[in-house]
Amino acid sequence: MNKRRWVAFVPSFINIFFERQMKETALERLLRYVKIDTQSDPHSETVPTTKKQFNLANMLVDELKDLGIKDVELDDKCYLYATLPSNLPEGETAPKIGYIAHLDTSPDTTGKDVKPQIIENYQGGDIVLPGDTSIVIKDDKIENPRLKDCIGHTLLTTDGTTLLGGDDKAGIAVIMTIVDYYLSNPDVKHGPIGIAFTPDEEVGRGADHFDVEKFACEYAYTVDGEMPGEINKETFSANGGTITASGRDIHPGFAKDRMINSMRAMADIMALMPKDMAPETTDGRDPYIHPHKFDGTVAESKLELLFRDFDTDGLDKQKKIIEDIIAKVQPNYPTTKIEFEIKEYYRNMADKLAENPKGLDYLFEAATEAGANPYWNPIRGGTDGARLTFMGLPCPNIYGGGQNFHAKTEWLSVDAMNMSVETLKNLTRIWMEKK
Ligand SMILES: [Zn+2]
Numbered sequence: 001m002n003k004r005r006w007v008a009f010v011p012s013f014i015n016i017f018f019e020r021q022m023k024e025t026a027l028e029r030l031l032r033y034v035k036i037d038t039q040s041d042p043h044s045e046t047v048p049t050t051k052k053q054f055n056l057a058n059m060l061v062d063e064l065k066d067l068g069i070k071d072v073e074l075d076d077k078c079y080l081y082a083t084l085p086s087n088l089p090e091g092e093t094a095p096k097i098g099y100i101a102h103l104d105t106s107p108d109t110t111g112k113d114v115k116p117q118i119i120e121n122y123q124g125g126d127i128v129l130p131g132d133t134s135i136v137i138k139d140d141k142i143e144n145p146r147l148k149d150c151i152g153h154t155l156l157t158t159d160g161t162t163l164l165g166g167d168d169k170a171g172i173a174v175i176m177t178i179v180d181y182y183l184s185n186p187d188v189k190h191g192p193i194g195i196a197f198t199p200d201e202e203v204g205r206g207a208d209h210f211d212v213e214k215f216a217c218e219y220a221y222t223v224d225g226e227m228p229g230e231i232n233k234e235t236f237s238a239n240g241g242t243i244t245a246s247g248r249d250i251h252p253g254f255a256k257d258r259m260i261n262s263m264r265a266m267a268d269i270m271a272l273m274p275k276d277m278a279p280e281t282t283d284g285r286d287p288y289i290h291p292h293k294f295d296g297t298v299a300e301s302k303l304e305l306l307f308r309d310f311d312t313d314g315l316d317k318q319k320k321i322i323e324d325i326i327a328k329v330q331p332n333y334p335t336t337k338i339e340f341e342i343k344e345y346y347r348n349m350a351d352k353l354a355e356n357p358k359g360l361d362y363l364f365e366a367a368t369e370a371g372a373n374p375y376w377n378p379i380r381g382g383t384d385g386a387r388l389t390f391m392g393l394p395c396p397n398i399y400g401g402g403q404n405f406h407a408k409t410e411w412l413s414v415d416a417m418n419m420s421v422e423t424l425k426n427l428t429r430i431w432m433e434k435k
Pocket of ligand 1 (some may be wrong): 102168201
């Protein structure tokens, strides 16, 4: 029997209880999830990098089962997979699509004892955080350009002593809410939906142990973005590089003609790097070369570099720039040995997604229908979705409603998060209709 009709026959206090159970909002879920510390750790060698990510994963297993999902599995690496089966009439099919969010929060800022603050009917202006009044979410165009779009919204912040963790617990709350929605409204038809919650995204390892075969989706979406309607199908292509200069150390008292100070050559190399191709001088689609770590002694100096370009061929040009600089500096230091090594990191998922663009078109349509005014924004970084795309699961990214990720000034619009819920409902329906 239809559950809702059945509920109408039971006494009203139970009815209220049922309604509340079945209609928990994304906000109510999010408030519960952010209180669980799930910070990941880049220095850990274990999988997951921190055991505490299981605390949230286990809670989600229970909640999915309580909602009525039978097919739920949490593996020993803290990857949670679940399937909401299709409720289409027999004989009708739709492709299985997936929604993915990550369990962990950034190592940059603590996520322990998060005390969320709700601001109802925001009317503009700076937001001073009560636990540390030196931390202010400024209502200005450079720091928080999207605050002006949130007049009248319900906002969520921290008390200023932690991050919020809306990245990416808003994504989890949005996905759990649509599962609840479909199970509470069996009349709404949908195809099969895969759900995955993954650990260690913030330390770049979220895709490492993802079982694409088990997930068995034709197309998936990470719900790990910021404000509506930013949607993402492009990431940088990325390499890493190391320049090593080797010299010879000797007591400075009798160093004449014998000491070879490796740092001198490295300083010249660094000085020649293009300053108009640096992260601090570029944005939008501009590429950069970023020297980000230096270790130096007389005997040996190491400089680590990041290479980033949306155009993968551009990475070869960046390599050539560094090779030319080294070729210029080397003759001035004939006894210093200079070596340069490149490592491949990740590639722009746009090239791969272009092979299968319909899931992008459907997303754009779903976001338009939700009133989000969608636009494609290139991500100046990488995502787990980019790696999953190259592992065979096309995976663009959708907004979850937050801003200022990884910081104590992180904030989220509950209205924007709800728009993400609507977008996922539309998207699921469009996949069912258009296949
Ligand atoms: Zn995230």
